[in-house]
Amino acid sequence: MRIVIAEDAAVVREGLVQLLRDRGLDVVAAVGDADALLDAVDVHLPDVVVADIRMPPTHKDEGLRAALELRLRHPDLGVLLFSQYVETRYADRLAATGMSGFGYLLKDRVVDVADFVDALHRVADGGTALDPEVVTRLLAARRKEDGLSGLTSRERDTLALMAEGRTNTAIAAALGISQRAVEKHTAGIFTKLGLPRTEEGHRRVLAVLRYLDT
Amino acid sequence: MPPRTTRPLGVLCFLGVPVSRTLRRETAYAVLAPLPGFICGIALLELLAVSLVASVTLVGLLLLVGVLFAARATGALHRGLLRGLLGEDIPAPPKRKRRGGGFLSGVRARLTDSDGWRAAAFGVAYAPLGLVLFAVAVGLRLYGIAALAYPLWWRAVETDGRPGIGLVGDIGLDTWPKALATALVGLAVLALSAWSTRALLTLVVRPTARALLGPGRLADRVTVLEETRALAVQDSAATLRRIERDLHDGAQSRLIAVAMALAGARDQLSRASGDSPQLIRGRALVDSALADSRTAIEELRDLVRGIHPPALNSGLDVALETLATRAGLPVAVRLDLPDRPPEAIESIAYFCTAELLANVARHAGADRAEVEAYVKGGVLRVTVRDDGRGGAGPRPGADTGAGGTGLAGLAERISTVDGRLLIDSPDGGPTAVTVELPLPAQVPRTVPQESR
Numbered sequence: 001m002r003i004v005i006a007e008d009a010a011v012v013r014e015g016l017v018q019l020l021r022d023r024g025l026d027v028v029a030a031v032g033d034a035d036a037l038l039d040a041v042d043v044h045l046p047d048v049v050v051a052d053i054r055m056p057p058t059h060k061d062e063g064l065r066a067a068l069e070l071r072l073r074h075p076d077l078g079v080l081l082f083s084q085y086v087e088t089r090y091a092d093r094l095a096a097t098g099m100s101g102f103g104y105l106l107k108d109r110v111v112d113v114a115d116f117v118d119a120l121h122r123v124a125d126g127g128t129a130l131d132p133e134v135v136t137r138l139l140a141a142r143r144k145e146d147g148l149s150g151l152t153s154r155e156r157d158t159l160a161l162m163a164e165g166r167t168n169t170a171i172a173a174a175l176g177i178s179q180r181a182v183e184k185h186t187a188g189i190f191t192k193l194g195l196p197r198t199e200e201g202h203r204r205v206l207a208v209l210r211y212l213d214t
Numbered sequence: 215m216p217p218r219t220t221r222p223l224g225v226l227c228f229l230g231v232p233v234s235r236t237l238r239r240e241t242a243y244a245v246l247a248p249l250p251g252f253i254c255g256i257a258l259l260e261l262l263a264v265s266l267v268a269s270v271t272l273v274g275l276l277l278l279v280g281v282l283f284a285a286r287a288t289g290a291l292h293r294g295l296l297r298g299l300l301g302e303d304i305p306a307p308p309k310r311k312r313r314g315g316g317f318l319s320g321v322r323a324r325l326t327d328s329d330g331w332r333a334a335a336f337g338v339a340y341a342p343l344g345l346v347l348f349a350v351a352v353g354l355r356l357y358g359i360a361a362l363a364y365p366l367w368w369r370a371v372e373t374d375g376r377p378g379i380g381l382v383g384d385i386g387l388d389t390w391p392k393a394l395a396t397a398l399v400g401l402a403v404l405a406l407s408a409w410s411t412r413a414l415l416t417l418v419v420r421p422t423a424r425a426l427l428g429p430g431r432l433a434d435r436v437t438v439l440e441e442t443r444a445l446a447v448q449d450s451a452a453t454l455r456r457i458e459r460d461l462h463d464g465a466q467s468r469l470i471a472v473a474m475a476l477a478g479a480r481d482q483l484s485r486a487s488g489d490s491p492q493l494i495r496g497r498a499l500v501d502s503a504l505a506d507s508r509t510a511i512e513e514l515r516d517l518v519r520g521i522h523p524p525a526l527n528s529g530l531d532v533a534l535e536t537l538a539t540r541a542g543l544p545v546a547v548r549l550d551l552p553d554r555p556p557e558a559i560e561s562i563a564y565f566c567t568a569e570l571l572a573n574v575a576r577h578a579g580a581d582r583a584e585v586e587a588y589v590k591g592g593v594l595r596v597t598v599r600d601d602g603r604g605g606a607g608p609r610p611g612a613d614t615g616a617g618g619t620g621l622a623g624l625a626e627r628i629s630t631v632d633g634r635l636l637i638d639s640p641d642g643g644p645t646a647v648t649v650e651l652p653l654p655a656q657v658p659r660t661v662p663q664e665s666r
Contacts, residue, residue, distance in 0.1 A: 084470070
């Protein structure tokens with residue numbers, strides 16, 4: 001897995017590079033701003049990009065805009081946004097591109113290195129990795145709206161973990177229920193959201209997008 | 215010992231002979247200023263009378279606006295005369311700042327322009343005052359000079375066949391002693407003219423002009439206070455934003471780097487084989503340091519959100535939407551904010567909305583809420599509605615929750631920028647609380663600084 005990192009704070013950038021390399025991951029470039037990120041991706045063609053949202057020159061949402069641009073140029077590229085704050089609108093905008101292979105994590109999640117690396121892999125493979133806080137906020141705000149109101153609390157919990165990008169096994173472990181129960185809940189979710197029975201993994205993404213889009 | 219010339223000069227001064235600079239100025243002013251002053255004063259008086267009578271109609275009000283404009287011009291003329299002829303330098307009152315608003319509020323602002331009215335008062339009052347000044351300074355002085363010179367010319371005139379000027383009845387100024395006495399009276403009249411001219415100028419004209427033509431002290435103070443307050447509010451908003459940026463780029467980043475290093479260390483330690491006491495102790499220490507650093511990062515993040523919410527960097531609309539998503543209940547957001555308000559206003563609007571939404575979530579028992587924000591007539595209005603039980607009201611001190619000062623606290627915060635808090639919350643609900651924040655028309659938004 002080839003990784004490009006874009007982060008303007010040098011200490012964080014170096015720390016992240018070191019952390020990932022110690023884990024044996026292939027960090028091919030680490031840059032400090034959005035323009036350099038676009039160039040680096042064109043040159044190195046990585047599998048996944050880790051991008052800070054706030055970067056020079058205005059320190060607003062350069063990273064996000066670069067990510068949207070990258071998605072147009074390289075549809076298969078995984079993008080993991082990386083921020084010190086949860087701004088759900090950013091996740092919304094990325095999700096609105098209607099593609100899988102994106103993530104949004106708070107920077108301090110890297111402290112759980114294994115989880116972080118796992119999230120990187122998921123994003124690189126076209127999955128999602130949303131910070132639990134992002135998911136909590138989105139769900140709390142939208143629980144009572146639209147088709148989501150029919151979900152039971154177990155189903156909501158399941159969907160929340162699904163939105164973070166977790167597998168059924170991981171969901172079962174997190175909720176302390178059997179894997180069969182998780183499958184039952186996910187089936188319930190798909191039915192209530194009216195998602196067609198096509199490819200299983202794709203439906204998961206659609207369910208998550210439904211959350212983010214409502 | 216004083217110079218010898220002082221005494222005769224002093225006598226001349228006493229008689230009003232323009233030998234000193236001050237006397238020349240006073241004389242020049244008394245001779246030249248009354249005529250234009252009189253004409254302007256009478257014209258102003260008539261215009262005022264006409265427009266006041268007509269002011270029951272809009273046209274009359276507009277005319278009155280014009281008259282006040284003319285009054286200001288007259289004031290400027292007077293200030294020019296006072297400065298040029300009398301050396302009395304009166305600063306012009308500050309220009310009225312045009313606040314945002316419609317046509318009618320503009321008319322009202324001009325009609326309540328106290329500087330214009332004071333200038334009008336001076337212009338009208340000056341018409342008779344100028345006449346008196348002219349009579350005292352010029353008329354009285356001519357009489358004095360004529361009387362002083364009487365011994366020179368009394369024999370040249372005749373009254374009823376006798377030389378000199380006849381006074382009332384049979385008394386005539388027809389002898390040398392009487393002519394000399396008349397000259398003495400002339401001296402007295404000259405002195406009176408000089409004295410009363412000076413008295414009129416120093417006791418009446420100058421103070422009145424200073425009071426009516428200069429900047430009003432109260433108005434001046436208010437202007438200064440408004441400006442300094444606006445600056446203070448703006449400055450504190452900029453400072454908070456800078457602190458947020460500094461924390462984000464500095465302490466927060468460094469803490470995250472520390473946490474990363476610790477995470478790496480834990481990774482390495484967990485892979486190190488063996489379970490010597492040192493290794494076990496080392497792992498425990500790193501774990502504990504890691505936990506502490508995470509807590510510190512989270513605390514710092516909450517702190518920053520309280521200082522300057524990062525979402526505000528992207529605009530009030532983004533910030534309000536973000537607030538809505540973390541409100542803990544469904545919040546519909548309707549925003550119409552084409553232009554960004556000044557930072558300070560955005561910040562107040564944000565924190566008010568945050569507090570109102572928190573109130574809704576905590577106290578209202580509501581199922582859903584709505585945030586509406588738009589700008590109309592130079593005022594930013596943010597309304598938070600809910601379908602809760604109502605009964606919200608400002609109760610100073612009633613809300614003793616940590617940090618919560620309730621609606622009264624909000625009202626105080628809003629009042630720092632002349633805003634208003636409108637609460638509509640009948641018992642049983644629903645509640646609608648509106649925050650009105652006037653937008654200063656001409657204060658440009660400070661452009662965010664480039665990164666250091």
